[in-house]
Amino acid sequence: MxxxxxxxxxxxGRLLTERYGQAPxxxxxxxxxxxxxxxxxxxxxxxxxxxxxKAPRAIAAELAAGLPAIPGVARVEAGGAGYLNVFLDRAAAxxxxxxxxxxxxxxxxxxxxxxxxxxxxxxxxAHIGHLRNAVLGDTLARCLRFFGRRVEVQNYIDxxxxxxxxxxxxxxxxxxxxxxxxxxxxxxxxxFCWDLYARVTEMYAARPETRALxxxxxxxxxxxxxxxxxxxxxxxHRIVNCHLDTMGRIGVRYDLLPWEHDIxxxxxxxxxxxxxxxxxxxxxxxxxxxxxxxVMALEGERFADLKEGEKIIVRSxxxxxxxxxxxxxxxxxxxxLRSDFRYAPFRDGSDGQRVWATTSGPGEAAxxxxxxxxxxxxxxDVRQGYLQAIVAEGLRxxxxxxxxxxxVHFSYEMVALTPASAERLGIPLTDEDxxxxxxxxxxxxxxxxxxxxxxxxxxxxxxxxxEARNADLxxxxxxxxxxxxxxxxxxxxxxxxxxxxxxxxxFDEALSFEGESGPYVxxxxxxxxxxxxxxxAAGGPDQEAAARAALEEAFDLPExxxxxxxxxxxxxxxxxxxxxxxxxxxxxxxxxxxYAFALAQRFNSFYxxxxxxxxxxxxxxxxxxxxxxxxxxxxxxxxxxxxxPVPSRM
RNA sequence: GCGCCCAUAGCUCAGCUGGAUAGAGCGUCGGACUACGAAUCCGAAGGUCGCAAGUUCGAGUCUUGCUGGGCGCACCA
Numbered sequence: 001m002x003x004x005x006x007x008x009x010x011x012x013g014r015l016l017t018e019r020y021g022q023a024p025x026x027x028x029x030x031x032x033x034x035x036x037x038x039x040x041x042x043x044x045x046x047x048x049x050x051x052x053x054k055a056p057r058a059i060a061a062e063l064a065a066g067l068p069a070i071p072g073v074a075r076v077e078a079g080g081a082g083y084l085n086v087f088l089d090r091a092a093a094x095x096x097x098x099x100x101x102x103x104x105x106x107x108x109x110x111x112x113x114x115x116x117x118x119x120x121x122x123x124x125x126a127h128i129g130h131l132r133n134a135v136l137g138d139t140l141a142r143c144l145r146f147f148g149r150r151v152e153v154q155n156y157i158d159x160x161x162x163x164x165x166x167x168x169x170x171x172x173x174x175x176x177x178x179x180x181x182x183x184x185x186x187x188x189x190x191x192f193c194w195d196l197y198a199r200v201t202e203m204y205a206a207r208p209e210t211r212a213l214x215x216x217x218x219x220x221x222x223x224x225x226x227x228x229x230x231x232x233x234x235x236x237h238r239i240v241n242c243h244l245d246t247m248g249r250i251g252v253r254y255d256l257l258p259w260e261h262d263i264x265x266x267x268x269x270x271x272x273x274x275x276x277x278x279x280x281x282x283x284x285x286x287x288x289x290x291x292x293x294x295v296m297a298l299e300g301e302r303f304a305d306l307k308e309g310e311k312i313i314v315r316s317x318x319x320x321x322x323x324x325x326x327x328x329x330x331x332x333x334x335x336x337l338r339s340d341f342r343y344a345p346f347r348d349g350s351d352g353q354r355v356w357a358t359t360s361g362p363g364e365a366a367x368x369x370x371x372x373x374x375x376x377x378x379x380x381d382v383r384q385g386y387l388q389a390i391v392a393e394g395l396r397x398x399x400x401x402x403x404x405x406x407x408v409h410f411s412y413e414m415v416a417l418t419p420a421s422a423e424r425l426g427i428p429l430t431d432e433d434x435x436x437x438x439x440x441x442x443x444x445x446x447x448x449x450x451x452x453x454x455x456x457x458x459x460x461x462x463x464x465x466x467e468a469r470n471a472d473l474x475x476x477x478x479x480x481x482x483x484x485x486x487x488x489x490x491x492x493x494x495x496x497x498x499x500x501x502x503x504x505x506x507f508d509e510a511l512s513f514e515g516e517s518g519p520y521v522x523x524x525x526x527x528x529x530x531x532x533x534x535x536x537a538a539g540g541p542d543q544e545a546a547a548r549a550a551l552e553e554a555f556d557l558p559e560x561x562x563x564x565x566x567x568x569x570x571x572x573x574x575x576x577x578x579x580x581x582x583x584x585x586x587x588x589x590x591x592x593x594x595y596a597f598a599l600a601q602r603f604n605s606f607y608x609x610x611x612x613x614x615x616x617x618x619x620x621x622x623x624x625x626x627x628x629x630x631x632x633x634x635x636x637x638x639x640x641x642x643x644x645p646v647p648s649r650m
Numbered sequence: 651g652c653g654c655c656c657a658u659a660g661c662u663c664a665g666c667u668g669g670a671u672a673g674a675g676c677g678u679c680g681g682a683c684u685a686c687g688a689a690u691c692c693g694a695a696g697g698u699c700g701c702a703a704g705u706u707c708g709a710g711u712c713u714u715g716c717u718g719g720g721c722g723c724a725c726c727a
Binding site: 319 | 653654655656663664665667670674675676682687688690706707719722723724725726
């Protein structure tokens with residue numbers, strides 16, 4: 001559809017130039033609000049009216065009469081106060097759409113794109129905020145792959161930070177346990193750590209002197225030796241496996257897990273530090289409060305919130321800040337570090353896909369090539385916007401302006417709890433809290449909704465619905481349906497909101513399977529598929545037959561409301577690719593969700609009004625089979641981009 | 651103090667590069683199932699798009715100011 005829009009726009013442009021010697025720089029071609037106004041429309045005559053001192057309606061009429069034939073366009077008319085309305089050749093459009101939908105996505109080629117997402121501290125269970133991150137990142141990766149890009153998904157594991165230090169202290173000082181005990185633990189390890197982490201926070205509050213334990217543990221984590229490091233190793237590996245399990249439940253996959261301790265082990269920072277010094281991007285502070293630090297000077301409005309006008313990259317004790325490590329990591333992602341990790345398989349997923357990890361061990365020689373991307377998306381919440389800007393500025397200071405521009409912070413707002421949801425979790429609220437729009441979650445205090453718990457609740461809810469409708473199915477199959485529906489509900493919920501809006505988590509809304517939800521979209525697909533199942537069982541056409549019919553469809557229906565309703569479903573189906581392109585361009589994946597829902601809505605309405613199997617007139621029946629198949633085939637591709645599975649029945 | 655984000659129906663939210671009568675879902679009220687499966691469909695009520703100027707043939711959308719709310723501005727990550 002986009003190609004046709006461009007063609008129409010340039011045809012209008014040529015005609016305007018030819019006739020009046022001028023044309024607007026950009027000619028808008030859009031979708032009219034009503035079906036009677038054509039399939040595409042341009043308000044270009046309004047803009048030309050003032051330039052030419054001529055009535056817009058007259059200009060539109062001249063354009064309509066003067067436009068040459070455009071393949072795919074049946075006719076062009078002037079409409080309204082001066083719109084140019086374009087009517088498509090319906091038979092040609094249906095056949096073109098059938099070809100598009102039958103064509104498998106392009107094989108990956110060209111420059112690599114890295115999508116970094118999830119990045120959960122490996123010290124506790126994932127919560128619903130992490131789900132928003134992972135679903136956004138995973139959906140972006142799926143969309144990029146759909147467009148034939150080479151995509152590498154990375155999940156950065158920060159195993160040398162304060163949060164890991166705290167959980168290590170929990171095991172060692174509160175539980176008096178070491179690596180062996182942590183390894184022997186049975187049960188949901190990440191959920192256990194969720195509570196233990198909160199107990200550590202309580203300990204710090206009750207006995208502030210215990211905070212000093214952190215320094216010793218952090219040092220051991222960086223140096224990676226001794227019982228502390230062994231304990232940390234067990235904890236972080238177990239937690240990362242838990243996170244992969246949780247994300248695996250909703251179909252999220254990774255190619256590579258870069259471990260922060262490997263960034264240290266391979267001295268990425270030393271290389272980056274040398275480069276930064278060489279380019280004079282950072283300077284040593286000789287005196288004052290920051291004496292002994294290395295700082296990066298930052299100017300301009302975007303850093304106006306920086307108090308000192310400079311950011312500390314290396315502390316006076318010689319250790320590197322997070323920003324410094326991230327600059328090194330970003331350089332590696334773009335292949336600018338002239339040094340690489342070693343790699344080893346981390347584990348193989350149930351889908352047969354292998355997850356790799358960096359390693360300081362011997363590694364495996366035969367590994368895929370990692371890093372060296374032309375473009376990088378960092379899926380990180382909006383609160384880190386300023387740190388991300390500093391990292392990009394670091395790349396610029398080193399002369400890598402292009403890479404800085406292609407290092408995209410895919411930012412999104414927080415997931416918080418509505419006061420009602422918080423109270424349901426047993427979080428004590430003050431009257432002031434209750435008046436607030438949202439209550440922030442706190443992993444540190446153990447306040448929040450764990451990802452697994454939400455998924456469990458969704459599966460239980462879905463199972464109850466499945467059992468009410470499909471008592472005949474074996475239990476295993478019912479469970480599989482419930483899981484698919486739960487994933488659909490969750491993934492839809494996580495991308496339906498605009499990314500820069502705080503997601504106020506409400507249990508009833510998240511657990512809803514009706515209205516604007518993933519299951520609604522799934523249900524429409526199941527219904528469409530059901531038609532072909534029933535028809536084929538009765539000796540009628542199956543999906544393959546429908547596909548063949550669509551490729552040669554004449555789409556010649558008697559004029560009237562019914563024909564318009566069939567046609568408008570076709571045009572809606574045709575906007576898929578264009579919608580996904582725009583969504584990726586704007587990093588506004590909610591547009592894909594909204595489109596999928598609107599399309600499902602239109603189909604459900606169509607389904608109710610126009611029976612396929614019972615239709616006696618073969619011309620109408622044929623058209624309905626084709627339209628239903630176009631919807632089904634397109635919708636399958638679309639929900640796959642969002643990671644929503646298609647249940648066999650509902 | 652400085653910077654970023656948000657404000658649209660009772661509630662939760664859409665509204666694409668400015669374009670024809672501002673749309674969904676939930677909730678409320680009223681209808682449609684011995685079925686291509688009602689997790690659905692049809693209908694009704696419900697909005698001075700936070701306020702005020704400005705740009706424009708045209709503003710929910712762009713500019714400026716204001717009001718209210720959220721977040722950020724560490725030798726934490």
